[in-house]
Amino acid sequence: MKRRWSQLLFFAVLVLVFGLVVGGPLSDVSRYGETGVNSTDSVTVTFVGSDGVELGQITGPIADTWTERRTGLSDTESLDPNEGMVFVYxxxxxxxxxxxxxxxxxxxxxxxxxxxITAIYHAAADADRHFSAQARWVIEVNQGYTDTHNVSVGDEVQGLPR
Structure with missing residues (x-):
């Protein structure tokens, strides 16, 4: 009888922990909705050339949790021309x-x-490869933004969230 109670207690604790992590206050999904993106937190960052001239600005949501970074823009149909997402680590x-x-x-x-800026990649939709580089922040914008605004490796990004 004593063993049965300990098994029931173990099962109850397991269900409680699972509920907190998957659907409760410890779950990113419960905080941010199904896409995992916290659309209430946004930032405007400015790209500045090596000569100090402003090259452009983008505004967009911040992805600073594991779930937000994993989802990214994958549930987004399009971006406005000066819109993007800033991934924070x-x-x-x-x-x-x-x-x-x-x-x-x-x-x-x-x-x-x-x-x-340490690297820039031009990535096709559903590209079957990894794009990697050293970074504390990663910014995703419409393809062609960096060419149109002459943003290149070595340029500075101002206004990044900490």
Missing amino acids: EDEGTRAFVMRNMSFPLDIIFVGEDGQ
């Missing part, structure tokens, strides 16, 4: 991105701890 490291479930192409901009 705690520190600089090697970041790898894929075009999972994307319906439109992107420029993927990797930004180091010092705010300088």
